[in-house]
Amino acid sequence: MQMNRRFFGLALASFTVAGCSRGMSGTGTGSVAGGLPPDLRPVPNAQYGAWVASFQDRAAAQGISQDTLASAFRGTGYLPGVVKRDRNQTEFKRSLEDYLSIAASDERVRKGRAAFARHRRTLDALEREYGVDARIITAIWGLESFYGERRGQVPVISATSTLAFDGRRGRFFEQQLVAALRILQNGDIPASRMTGSWAGAMGHTQFIPTSYLQFAVDYTGDGRRDIWSDDPSDALASAAAYLERNGWVRGLQWGGEVGAGGPSGSVIQPQAGGPRFNTTRNFWVIKRYNNSDAYAIGVGHLADRIGGAGPLRAQFPPDANGLTKADRISLQQRLTSRGFDTQGADGVIGSNTEAAIRAYQTSRGMPVTGTPSQALLDSLR
Structure with a gap:
């Protein structure tokens, strides 16, 4: 393996x-x-x-x-x-639509743009030294530790x-x-x-110890490769070094949504009926960081959003319950407005939303399933 x-x-x-x-x-x-x-x-x-x-x-x-x-x-x-x-x-994997709703959420994009601006001098210097797009480095930081907010204790x-x-x-x-x-x-x-x-x-970029020994960088020059510090410089440099040493091609984009003007390359469609993506060699280098198509698309798309791009153009099909993302967001909003708090409304159905559905179903004498459906949404309208 x-x-x-x-x-x-x-x-x-x-x-x-x-x-x-x-x-x-x-x-x-x-x-x-x-x-x-x-x-x-x-x-x-x-x-x-x-x-x-x-x-x-x-x-x-x-x-x-x-x-x-x-x-x-x-x-x-x-x-x-x-x-x-x-x-x-669990072996369960969320759909690409759900994954991207989380990986490139409005909050993660907003904080990513702020982090990119705050550390622009360091990120630009890393791009010059290692050849890795500064927005890609920032996106990896965002997915791995929410820009340093969740480094683990x-x-x-x-x-x-x-x-x-x-x-x-x-x-x-x-x-x-x-x-x-x-x-x-x-x-x-x-x-x-x-x-x-x-x-x-560990740290801002969540290196395991063996990878730390192989790739971590003392970018600040203080004699320590401190990826745990509140100053993320060493960690960001370490992520850039990881990608560069795994074959990153300077000046080449990761790919992009088919039809959105991105570079041509191998086309993949991770979710049936959903957007298709062109993928370049650098897409596969991102997968060396985490061997998942969804992860690599998440990094690339978040990097694009941090750089000012908009959401994906193509729509995803309805889920297994017949609901679109807009339907799921509406369901969460309506449950919360009725006093059954889903702890947010991003269209991703998780345990909080399921608990809110069960509580609502109980209050209405309905069969308690915790499962979203069009009939449930209709009952909230």
Whole structure:
């Protein structure tokens, strides 16, 4: 299996919307320091402790010092919530329409344009140095951590050691754990600040530890490749370096919607009946960052929107329930106006919208399904 930076499926393309309508919240936890959910805090586990002791011998044989091991594992432990999240990953994938509603939402576009303007000098310098379109770098930042707002607060040593001990992907996560220890030993970050997603993806651009060792850049010149800092410069440079070293072609667009004046290339149609896209070599380079057509289109389309382009021209067909995106937005708006809050109205049906539908159906004595339909929409009019 080719293990690219994120092969284990943490990005938007395969992430389940936990909220509804509000969409995905990046790969981080969204928690503040000290505010992690209880199941993401260490609990006693004797078998895990024995595994760590055995692992430390293996790590020492690979050149990890005793001082690094002592500081890295101080205060860490087994995180039951990490195993739960790993076991509960679903093969379900949202439609491209839903994905783009989240990946290129009005909020993400608006914040992306502001972030692009705020960091324009750095982004332009990175484009000159690495040849990667500054808007593409910004879009990756937006999809990976919502422009740094959702970098994740789970201790990486605890997360990767828990997953390595659990064993489902033990070899892979032991490699990530050793790589994380090398990062600490190199002095790039203290253990107390090495945080990320529940599966160990780190910083503004959500690098896993092995990719960090291979691609991370000290752009600020302070001697540390600090992708966790509030200053995103090192992280943005690292994303640019990743794409450049994976074959990015300077001056070539990623592609674009067929008929919208984009460059010609291989044509794909990820959702039957939906828009078709021309894809260039750089589209496939974006897929090296995350091996998903939806992700690469999301990055490209968000980059275009950040640069001032409008929404896609072609329409998507009605969903399996016979509803268009406009219908789903209307459904969410009408439910919320009746007091059944869907927590937003973007046309993406998630758990909050389903809960609101169930509550409304209960209040009306209707069969409680939580499923949107034309009849349900009609009843709200």
